[in-house]
Amino acid sequence: MARAEDGGERLGAAELAYRAIRKRIFSGHYAENERVTEAEFAESLAMSRTPVREAVKRLILEGLLTREAGPGLRVVGLGADEIEQIFAMRLLLESYAARRAAGFASAGERAQLADLALQMQAHVPPRNDADYEAITEANRAFHQLILTAARSPRLEAMLSLVVNLGLVSLTFKSYDEAAIRRSAAHHKEIAEAILAGDADWAGAAMQTHLHAATAAARRNFGS
Structure with a gap:
């Protein structure tokens, strides 16, 4: 090793x-x-x-x-149209996943989502590469856990073809302090909605999060 x-x-x-x-x-x-x-x-x-x-x-x-x-x-180099497609599909599919997770997540999964949201907040604002790495990994685990909790292998398979982890990480590194604090707050709200078992709230919170991520990606990588 x-x-x-x-x-x-x-x-x-x-x-x-x-x-x-x-x-x-x-x-x-x-x-x-x-x-x-x-x-x-x-x-x-x-x-x-x-x-x-x-x-x-x-x-x-x-x-x-x-x-x-x-x-x-x-x-791989991503063009503006491909970036738009990636986030448009994520918006539809992950909002649905959050709605399902609110109904199907176990108590352990709900607690883990809350913990991952706290992990992200602990590294905000990021000061070095280790902080960005920690935020990126917590984000990846958070969104993956929502997919798992959605109890839909078909949905998980569809999203595996859409999510570009490189784009997600680069988007994080493009955020200013206000944007990354907002993203961490979004994750906390999504976790709270799923913890409450409120599908409408969870779906809306995920939509808000992904709309903000789309705007950041469009601004920094879509030109």
Whole structure:
């Protein structure tokens, strides 16, 4: 097992490769639509191909890389229309998921949603990359838990094709302090609505959250 640089957490090689490549994509080390290969990643990270291959699979699922013909990969660049589509579909599907979660979530899931919302607030305003990482991970877990609590495998499968985790993370990093505080407050309200079992409130709170996220993505990445 390899040791990560931050916090001394022990991580596997595939996780380290995933984090390193993702960080390079987010930092602009690789340009949008730049062509890369697993061999280039392995060489630059001084790692074997096996963990890099596993990392690449995750990054493809997250929408950060796409497979080209042969051994090639390409760093994904999202156009304005694609960003609009992603958030429009999230608005419809995740609002419905929140409504269902209000009715079907277990007591444990409701408590976990509240805890994740508190975790996000604990890192607001973010001061460093570790704070952004913590917020992004809590956000991912929060939205995934709502999908799980919705008890709809069909809905979960549909959203897995829509959500672009790279876009979500980049949107967070584009927020000013007021926007990121507002986002954390949205998550707290969504959790409270689901805890109360109020489907109308949960759906409306999720819509408000995603409308704000759409505006931020449009403003920063849609031009």
